[in-house]
Amino acid sequence: QMKNDEKLAGLLKQAKGVYLVPEFGKAAAVVGGQGGAGVLLVRQDGEWTDPAFYNFGGITLGAQAGASGGTVAFLLMSDEAVNAFKTGNKVALNAEAGFTVVNYSKVAAGTLGEADVIGWSDTEGLFAGASVGVSNINWDDDSNRSYYGPEADLSDIIAGRAQNDDADELKTALPG
Template identity: 40%
Template sequence: MIAHVKPLGSLLCGALLACAPMIAQSQPKVGLAHDQEMARVQLQAMANQHIDSARTAVAVLEKDPLMTEALRWSKGVFILPSYRRAALAVGASGGTGVLLRKRDNGSWSAPAFFKLGTLGIGLQAGVEAGPFVFVLLNDKAMQQFLQRNSFSVSADAGLTVRNWQKVARGTVGKGDVIAWSSAKGIFADVAAVSVDDIRYDEQLTNAYYHRTLSAGDVLADRVSNDQAQGLQQALATASAPAP
């Protein structure tokens, strides 16, 4: 009995036609995965830039003896490398900052990322300024950053936020927060500093650590990133006890 064998070309064409729907279905998935990976890489690069800028801000702050004393009193710090107040009806005001908790041994936790909506310092519209550092002097101020929804660091939120230019020596540990900026004169006529519409940036934090995290997870030392060690060491040096 003679078996009839189909030409190889016919067999290949048939196989390709049979597989065509499967190939078509897999292509969107591959494209989506590639886009997601690219977005994650971009977010991670953005996070790295914020950390590097925060480290630069600490290097400037460290030159001010009053602020290093404040860091010695602190429970944590919120660093905003830059802030922009948009012109009326053009763009959005805000910036991205990093929060770190000071451990009992004087070292610092890994950073968590937060978005900021409004900085109440009377900055003119369309102007970008910074860096800004908010030294959190007690657990009350730290707990404000662990809320799930939008929150404020202000008198309306029950916190005393002091303008660093109006803080006298010997009173550094009083109040809840000390607000500092390297921009000369920016706080000169501001009696009460407020930070409003702060939100935990889960997307940026997750991209930085390659996993899903809450702000509490980061501050509780459940994660680390070697890229942040420079910032952590800079804060440890700036907040070290005076010789």
């Protein structure tokens, strides 16, 4: 779906990394919560690394109401945004973490600026008062070890030194 949007496909070609969340859920009535699991792929020497598995959950406060769910992608446009994942736990892709995060709908309207992160979504549902970003992203030890073996290491996966042939289809789906 993302490749069918020419402008988005062009941004994916420029991205230094991408955090893909196939099933994102968010709900709120003044106090909100969000959660999901996703994979990080990083561009190394023009090629995508195999995925590193992360999960997340966060709580937000403020004037907000609604619910939404669907697929979300965070295009990591700066080295700083990619490097945030190297800490493994408590990663945040939001303004509070010092990142400029732009909703893709604004990019499509021509207001990209110097974004560290571009958030894209096909989520369904109504959510008023929402801000772009995600917090409390954590390295998923169990999924990474299940996928790569018991010696799975965060730095090896992100640097492209860990491989699993099952990732080939995902990597080829992303623009090179």
